[in-house]
Amino acid sequence: MTLVRRKFLKMGGGILAAFSTPLPLRARSLEIIEMKGTPRGEQVWFAPQGLAVSVGTTIRFVNRDAGNGHTATTYHPDNFDRIRRIPKAAKPWNSDFLMPNESFEVMLTVPGVYDYYCIPHEMAAMVGRIVVGRPDEKGWEGESANVDDVPPEVLALFPKVDAILDKGRIERVDKS
Known part of the structure; x- marks a missing residue:
């Protein structure tokens, strides 16, 4: 009986440890x-x-465009000397070119608004915005006031922060 019990504890120990880990660390x-x-x-x-x-979410960018290479690049001085449009404490990212079906991941650990673009297609409206956390969270940084680096036509394409928070997801407006 003792052998069976030890074997069970040995096998189940990993499972028990997983369930004893605080939810924010697991989820x-x-x-x-x-x-x-x-x-x-x-x-x-x-x-x-x-x-x-939410803070701690991993974002996976996946190129599903069979005819083009794309990037996911934050507006930040480290990326082609662009003006920062992400929270000050956040690390910028640049996926480099992703060919069809390739992907890139980044974990977002700082609350606030992150604006990003595709290097060759920024002027073709390939921009996006991720809102991490909520405005009442400690360290939250809202939408960037920097507008000198981004043409007005492109700035107008970013979904409004309130709309993103309200709906959770905003799909592009079809221009055809």
Whole structure:
């Protein structure tokens, strides 16, 4: 009997340890943002274009556009000397070019608003916004007031923070 009990404890110890770990440490969510385009490439976009997530969420960017390479790049001085449009304590990212079906992941650990773009397709409306956490969280940084680095036509494409928080996801407005 003792042998069976030891074997059970040995086998079940990992399971028990997993359940004794605090939920915030175990429950890390994953959200997928797809990079898409029309078959002839006349339109490209991130889907969703606006996304609300909790602190600690991992974002996976996946290129689902069979005809184009894309990037997911934050507005930040470390990325091509762009003006910062992410929280001050956040680390910038640049996926480099992702070919069809390739992916890139980043975990967002600082609350606030993150604006990002596709390097070759920024002016073709391929921009997105992720809202991490809520405005009442400690360390929250809202939408960037920096507008000198981004053309007004592109700034107008970012979904509003309130709309993202209200709906959770904002899909692009079809221009066709």
